[in-house]
Amino acid sequence: MKVYFSCSITGGRDDQPVYRRLVEALLEDGHTVPTAYLAEDDIPAMEKIVEAGDVFQRDTAWVNECDVLVAEVSTPSHGVGYEIALAEFAGKPVFLCYRSGAIVSKMLLGNPSPLYEICCYQSTKEAIENMRLFLNRSARE
């Protein structure tokens, strides 16, 4: 499947090691992840060079092309919140995960849409397992 992976960039990179492992698991399973490089260590520097208008056009096009959106939401981010809405409004299944203890917006946690699956994880392994179950279910539907 084509997976839009969404994570904080300007909002903070404390959870970047988790982003990287989630994306590695997606690629291992044969999925296409256009945003894979956003999970790398040095992405904020790279993204600084790109014009905001180009980022917007590129990322909205990718969200619309993807089969599902996967977002790590432990670190607050306007862009991720916007992209989640974009995927939902386009009717795409959305997987949100966050580490246990992170305080996540109730606007995300309270969404009753059946498109959403929300996972609070104790370990990165648990996040990956739940993401894989979500993707298997989405592939069957």
Place this chain on the structure above:
Amino acid sequence: MKVYFSCSITGGRDDQPVYRRLVEALLEDGHTVPTAYLAEDDIPAMEKIVEAGDVFQRDTAWVNECDVLVAEVSTPSHGVGYEIALAEFAGKPVFLCYRSGAIVSKMLLGNPSPLYEICCYQSTKEAIENMRLFLNRSARE
């Protein structure tokens, strides 16, 4: 006008004094602001009690009822990003402001929609002046 004021709650409250002054200006001008209490000092404690599902239902209804959305986006927030998308997709004018020096998501800054007005302010006074100009223009359209 009915103004949805959107600001960070769980994402961080460092800019709360600005939120308060923006909302005070809106109320002084006679606008209705259903989210006014979100700009107060002790709101995070109050919001902790409310169920996520109730927050989602309440806030999405308010966005849909409002004439415009005003958001302070200096502090990253998933909920604010989601609400901005919600307002845009409902065809509402959107005013985004942030203090000079704050790093704001390119997904917000790069949106080419004519519904958006984005203001980088040096002072709260400047933010209020620009917000008032935006509201005057929106009222005339």
